[in-house]
Amino acid sequence: MAKEQQFVAQIADIETDFPQWYTDVVLKTKLVDYGPVKGTMVIRPYGYAIWENIQKEFDKRFKDNGYENAYFPLLIPMSFMTKEAEHVEGFAPEVAVVTHAGGEKLQEPLCVRPTSETIIGTMYGKWVESWRDLPVRMNQWANVMRWEKTTRPFLRTSEFLWQEGHSVFATAEEAEEETQKLLAVYAEFAKTCLSMPVLTGKKTEKEKFAGAVATYGMEAMMHDGKSLQSGTSHYLGQNFSKAFDIKFTDKDGVQKYGYTMSFGVSTRLIGALIMTHGDMRGLVLPPVVAPVQAVIVPIAAKKAGVLEVCRDLCDRLKKAGVRAVLDDSENSPGWKFNEWEMKGVPVRIELGPRDLEAGKMLCARRDNFEKTELALDNAEEGVRALLGEIAVNLYNKAEERMNSRIVSAETLEELLAGVDGGNFVRAGWCGCRACEDKVKAFAQATSRVMDKENTAKKCVSCGKPSAHTIFFARAY
């Protein structure tokens, strides 16, 4: 146990110093490292493998919803950015600008894309001619850049990886429906693949995407009770179609502007799952996206037959679609247990001479530390079932936690007490920007999303009738 304690001690305590715990965990499990340029990150293989699994799951879902992948240029002429007034106001302060290339000064400075509505809008304006061309549904997997002052790996970095979907429809109704549909795809993904419960809803004007008519977001509760915006879906109305001339000749022969929407999730999701499930021992990875789902640790590995059986088991699990790894390194079993626990592997399989004799293996769950004996013969099915149980248990635990930490407030003082206690606070809001700003100033909390129904009576700030019931929280 001495070794274990020594090992666990490498990570700051999750309860008393969560920010340091996060930094320790992402660096020590080799998910990520700091890049040489301030605010950039290197996504190391263990972190990138999570992203690959996220991509695979999303890509399937987008394609099932009629999306095709494409790739648009990284560099956007500055003049495009300014065509939609709100958009440029929102993004200009964060943009990185290429001014020189090929040894010469450029005639027009080029932005490194912070998001691609403007350049994709320009191309759609060229491609869309008739109602027959609609709807257009495309998605791109790409890097984007937003120059940030305060950065943290996965959560907020100058460059990050994401997907951005962009669609055009003939009518407002279709575009609005699509906005909701993709929000639902995000929430389902969060639940199924990240075992992460989320609140979804409309954002306020203040919090919406620059240039959108309406933004819908999903918010997840992190270990410290703060909220993390984990995905957004924007209804853009005709703002971008007018700015980029996305017009089509309708069935009635009349030229009309299309209605557009866009949606995106990023490598931020990796930060979200870490801060949703992690514990004092380190990462706890949801099985669907875990790079390693099961690690096999041989016990008394030098005893006859042990390593052979472990190897055979590893092959069998892989063939059955389980991402399994055999740790046959020279380290002691205790060291390996700690290492793989810190790395958040959902299932650890221990296999020694006695297990072989009994035709069994010991499976330790990362989510609740329970140990179960499973028959070796039936390992594939056993481990797969276990992974399924872990995914459900992680979700249930996180959901219970979130639900138990949603409180209501009728005054600013109650709201402050709520967020101080690490809660999301449900409260009424009159709808005016001044009151939203006042909440921020008083409680350092922001409006995350609107609740589906407005059940609050009064604005938490001014006391006037509530127009929307809001989930307020401190946020990353």
Place this chain on the structure above:
Amino acid sequence: MAKEQQFVAQIADIETDFPQWYTDVVLKTKLVDYGPVKGTMVIRPYGYAIWENIQKEFDKRFKDNGYENAYFPLLIPMSFMTKEAEHVEGFAPEVAVVTHAGGEKLQEPLCVRPTSETIIGTMYGKWVESWRDLPVRMNQWANVMRWEKTTRPFLRTSEFLWQEGHSVFATAEEAEEETQKLLAVYAEFAKTCLSMPVLTGKKTEKEKFAGAVATYGMEAMMHDGKSLQSGTSHYLGQNFSKAFDIKFTDKDGVQKYGYTMSFGVSTRLIGALIMTHGDMRGLVLPPVVAPVQAVIVPIAAKKAGVLEVCRDLCDRLKKAGVRAVLDDSENSPGWKFNEWEMKGVPVRIELGPRDLEAGKMLCARRDNFEKTELALDNAEEGVRALLGEIAVNLYNKAEERMNSRIVSAETLEELLAGVDGGNFVRAGWCGCRACEDKVKAFAQATSRVMDKENTAKKCVSCGKPSAHTIFFARAY
């Protein structure tokens, strides 16, 4: 036939105006469009789907060879580029530079990566400590930027997508062996997945990667007899490990510099396959990477049962892993034939009332226009076998063509006549830069790769003894 001729007429003649044919084909089949910034391209869904298939096939191969994917930052401090003297000399003229970000002028200008040896080298310098950390094998799928004066979609664009693999080994032998191994992976991929024969070999000093000890390349012969460099693998020796301090403590306790290598292929491969297989009717896509492998065109689609059987067939093919599409649009069968031929779909299936009765379907091959009747019952197996035959036939045709167009030359005049005739020219070379330059000036041909053996007697330029037998060609 009138319609068909009208349709084919949209594409320039492949024999008399190959450059225009290429432009027509890539734009009209919607593989690609020009981006708003000069020299950039938009990869449209039909083109991107080819890239996705290329990625999938390569990713499998890299992982089988021990590579893990990672992601390194886009922006590289200018000072990193200058640490390896040859490297900066080669790439500085092509670099795009970010000078401003977040509304401020940056203290140090940042390059948009033209390739990542310098930034990956920096991180490896930080991560590698002991012989136990070696070998390191990582790959990244990313966008890169090289500011080019003359650009063409897929072949040469300011921004392109690629993969770059970067490895570190303890010894020169291992790093050299890896360089050869990855070159072989490239050539095998070209054959298996693109049905594209290639010549592989070492590059001359003049043609090697800036900063490499040795570069090995694969070259493919395009329809016009010109060569396209389609992939390169570089042995970097200790050039980058010394510049970026990639040191390890060896088993003997001594600190040593590692030996590195890197390798890359890009969206250029899409240009390569288009110009290898295309014909007067447009694209001819190799089955393994074709976004649509089989298109079903209903004949007399309004007759009872026809559409139902077509739909059922399409579902069955998809389930069997064939990328099948049913074209149930309003267009005439003739129009559809032309459209899908231009788009290069390997197999067209025609299904009408008489076929239904006979339990058959008519399959038209894109590679040789042969038509075969296949049993509907056995469609999955039949179509899969046909796709396999097409892949082999495309390869054989291209290989015969390439082999028949490799000629030998003993004088500069013969060399000129050879490349004028659309051939690769095998000729002796003394090994000096002046002679290489002279060939270029005299015949507008460059050294592509060295042959495995030096069988030529004399240098084609100066007549001194041949040090290497070179494949010379005009090149893209």
